[in-house]
Amino acid sequence: MSTRHRHGKAAHDVAALHTEAASRLAAVGQRFTSNRRLLVDALARADHPLSIPELLEATGDVAQSSAYRNLSVLERAGVVAKVVTNDEWARYELTEDLTGHHHHLVCGSCGAVRDVVVPGDVEADLDRALAVLAKREGFELQHHRLDLVGVCKKCS
Amino acid sequence: MSTRHRHGKAAHDVAALHTEAASRLAAVGQRFTSNRRLLVDALARADHPLSIPELLEATGDVAQSSAYRNLSVLERAGVVAKVVTNDEWARYELTEDLTGHHHHLVCGSCGAVRDVVVPGDVEADLDRALAVLAKREGFELQHHRLDLVGVCKKCS
DNA sequence: CGCTATCTGAGAATGATTGAGAAAATGCCG
């Protein structure tokens, strides 16, 4: 997707993304190294969460263990989030405050995951309802995850 | 299918649950053996998805490999569903058409998962909105997963 | 009863992920 429809406060361009990533890493005492930049760029380029193999291919020249290690560093720094799906690999994406809040279309047949943004008013209603619910349950709500599970265009 | 609280089929009592499980297994050419009954009963007793270790304890006397094997059989038969969380084990629960549609409160700090039911009107609105969205994306929507992530009472 | 297909349990195998330590890179100070 790159450059097309990105919304609001999210990092609009690569430069902003980089400075933001760098400063979050710095906050945890880590540097924004070339490997990490490669990973972040690959994630920024994709419009869906990437698995380790995809990431290795997308970045070209990063050792597998480095990818694992650096992703976990980036996760600790709050730059990427691990998305656990039903298929065998963990997947990674940039955190929502870098990319905007979104959800996933999960294909039950091929395992593909694609991002979707639900209309703001739906999201707002949902947030309100969930906040009430959480309060009633004595649960401190941080965020929600909503996945649409079904069959993607390609598989049907 | 998800908006309805339960279509006539939902198993209200253990006996009904057993016949339903047996017939779904039969439909896939499998038997409802004692091990499988133990697993189903344990899941029915719990008010939250169980991990393999929990399940082994709750059933008392089932070999680990049998648990894995039988859960996957039960999954194929449409009796149980695998719930993937961010913590290390997969968790299992009875499928929604046996227990009623519900969501999860996921504690990001201790990994505990608890079931919640959101108010019917919220659910209905959400379903409607998601259906529109899915259609627009050329995605054949089967059901949705909504998890509330935060901190549970015990951890805060 | 005996046949046959299915199920069980113990352990081995698999495959994703992580850890530990050595090697390399980078930053810093003069």
Next chain:
DNA sequence: CGGCATTTTCTCAATCATTCTCAGATAGCG
């Protein structure tokens, strides 16, 4: 530019959940 400290990367082996294998036990059926 050197030397030293710190951080990062790489290699390789370990770990851990999950799946597979296979010999023996069981159930359903004639």
